[in-house]
Amino acid sequence: GAVVSQHPSRVICKSGTSVKIECRSLDFQATTMFWYRQFPKQSLMLMATSNEGSKATYEQGVEKDKFLINHASLTLSTLTVTSAHPEDSSFYICSARDLGTYGYTFGSGTRLTVV
């Protein structure tokens, strides 16, 4: 079945630095990927929709200059958290839309801790 690989699974960074999270579709082409943020014991909050070859569409309230999204190929989308602060600590999950199976496949998530 469709597999989405998300890397890294855990990252600790210092406040003020930037962190890049990768999301790859391994066996299908994903023209559209989605980035979510999840706080402990809460649901997933959509941050942005990433379309291959074009600018990402951000949800209301999400700072596009802070959360940079790049979708340069049909199998890779990246989320860069710039100038990270402790309040950016969270669980980030990507998802890719698989037109073949007509479904959405999720990555295993990235636990970001900013110290």
Added chain:
Amino acid sequence: AQSVTQPDIHITVSEGASLELRCNYSYGATPYLFWYVQSPGQGLQLLLKYFSGDTLVQGIKGFEAEFKRSQSSFNLRKPSVHWSDAAEYFCAVGAGADSWGKLQFGAGTQVVVTP
């Protein structure tokens, strides 16, 4: 606007007993509906999905769900739960102009399985 409601935040069930998780949605057109399961610190795994056709959908791990348009519901069921079913369950509806653009998630239901 689209919305998904999972009325039960937390459910405790005995191993071997039946389980039903409720999901109600609000969506103007025919919805695309999904149930996902999430183990702690992990991404989301698709249990089943409904797009059209037979309103009783079979999924993985012995789960099934029934789409009831008149009640705007898509409840998830399992006849006999196993200890490994303890997890967080999310109902989601496909939203967006093409009917399954971005997913709108419910708040989730935490399932605890007791011996």
